[in-house]
Amino acid sequence: MYLYRAPNNVYFTRICLSKYLRDKGFPFDVKVSLLTRDRAEAVIRNIDVAGTLKKIIKSIDHQTRINDFIRYVDEVINNLRAQFDAADADITFNITPKPHSIPIRDTKLSEHRETTVVAQAMPVLGLDEALSAFIISKQKSAIRPLSIKQLEQRIRHFIDTVSSKEKSKDKSKSKTKAESKCVHDITSADAMTYRDELLTQGRSYKSNKEYLAAIFQFFKWCQLMNYSNHNPFESVTVGQKPKAKANQxxxxxxxxxxxxxxxxxxxxxxxxxxxxxxxxxxxxxxxxxxxxxxxxxxxxxxxxxxxxxxxxxxxxxxxxxxxxxxxxxxxxxxxxxxxxxxxxxxxxxxxxxxxxxxxxxxxxxxxxxxxxxxxxxxxxxxxxxxxxxxxxxxxxxxxxxxxxxxxxxxxxxxxxxxxxxxxxxxxxxxxxxxxxxxxxxxxxxxx
CATH class of the missing domain: 1.10.443.10 (Intergrase catalytic core)
Structure with a gap:
């Protein structure tokens, strides 16, 4: 189970992450070399490594940061592999514990909340906090107060809509918990759901376009501030422009x-x-x-x-x-x-x-x-x-x-x-x- 043999005949433990985690930017899989070409030995080592990885993956929650998850996996697995018997006749490895790069794409998000102290790569920021920081940043630019007010109103509309959707999903959630959704929790699916909701509210094509542009700008800023590793509104558009003439x-x-x-x-x-x-x-x-x-x-x-x-x-x-x-x-x-x-x-x-x-x-x-x-x-x-x-x-x-x-x-x-x-x-x-x-x-x- 979870045992994988590479083309060079070295055995690996390979565990694929769920689609839910992949959509949040986590890697497709985690592969760990078992430092042996002997299948019997690999099976024994795989039991320890796979069990440890499964526990770590299971402990991921909505505040888990990707970079910290990776670092924690590296630390635990390197300590575990240091205990392997390296006296293999077919292959020699230097098993001195050192950083091991998990073969995944570059990511910049989330936090692993374990009892072990882990370095925090980036802050977990709620949408309300992020909006406040974004507005302060805009106020320091040469932007008219009216423009800033419009930005805040449009982004606030998105945050309120998302919070309302969360509360309707789970009636038992308190108001505080529903509104504590973090920036990195927002997916492209959330963006499309909001866009569909926006189109039903009777605003003009121009207004809807301006709403989406404001929210896109907000998440672009969040991405630059390292609060998120992606912009969920990157490919979200308001749709086809009405056929009515502009002068109408x-x-x-x-x-x-x-x-x-x-x-x-x-x-x-x-x-x-x-x-x-x-x-x-x-x-x-x-x-x-x-x-x-x-x-x-x-x-x-x-x-x-x-x-x-x-x-x-x-x-x-x-x-x-x-x-x-x-x-x-x-x-x-x-x-x-x-x-x-x-x-x-x-x-x-x-x-x-x-x-x-x-x-x-x-x-x-x-x-x-x-x-x-x-x-x-x-x-x-x-x-x-x-x-x-x-x-x-x-x-x-x-x-x-x-x-x-x-x-x-x-x-x-x-x-x-x-x-x-x-x-x-x-x-x-x-x-x-x-x-x-x-x-x-x-x-x-x-x-």
């Missing part, structure tokens, strides 16, 4: 909705800040936060053209990415309504163009504007969840340019998107603002 998910403002808003008494009675931010998004394609965070110095002339400079050079200013840094020529509709006079008036009072401030831990520049818009929409009878949002002004501007058949690379430069054309993006320079202004001036709303 973007709610723009219709002409009638714009008239209803702009011509309303509530809009006309609103603050100058609110009105100008609305018009800048509608006639320049700015994001809400880009407009709300503008400094007076961001309104400047470039090659004789009045422009809005979108960048992150001011205190607290942020942009979405490198493509968002740009000059946006100011539409004549704003100039005719006195925008430059508004700017001149503000220059004597403050540094910021508008009175909006970043709000909350996420430092959201547009939060108060969005609240104002929602309140105004309620006043004019636009029903919640069935009305366009602040971002819809930007989508409306982009859609109008699309309807006018304006080149996509021009639109991308104006609104701060990545250039969709690899030739233009790699070799082409930015279009000058005078040319951009000509296309912006083509935008007309019948309001």
């Amino acid at each position: 998910g973007r709610n723009r403002w219709t002409a009638s909705e714009l008239k209803r808003l702009i011509r309303s008494t509530a809009f006309n009675d609103s603050t100058d800040d609110f009105k100008w931010v609305t018009l800048m998004m509608l006639y320049g394609g700015l994001r809400p936060s880009e407009a709300c965070q503008l400094l007076l110095s961001d309104i400047k002339q470039v090659d004789g053209v009045d422009c809005i400079s979108v960048d992150d050079s001011g205190a607290g200013q942020r942009i979405k990415n490198i493509n968002a840094k740009r000059y946006v020529p100011i539409h004549s509709a704003l100039l005719e309504q006195g925008f430059m006079a508004f700017v001149t008036q503000r220059k004597t009072q403050q540094i910021q163009l508008f009175d909006y401030k970043p709000v909350g831990i996420n430092e959201d520049w547009s939060k108060n504007y969005c609240k104002q818009l929602a309140k105004l929409q309620n006043e004019i009878g636009m029903q919640a969840n069935k009305r366009p949002t602040a971002y819809g002004f930007r989508h409306t501007f982009i859609d109008e340019m699309k309807q006018l058949d304006i080149s996509e690379h021009i639109v991308a430069q104006i609104v701060g998107h990545a250039n969709p054309n690899i030739t233009f993006s790699r070799y082409g320079k930015d279009v000058n603002v005078a040319a951009l202004l000509k296309d912006i001036e083509r935008i007309e709303y019948q309001i």
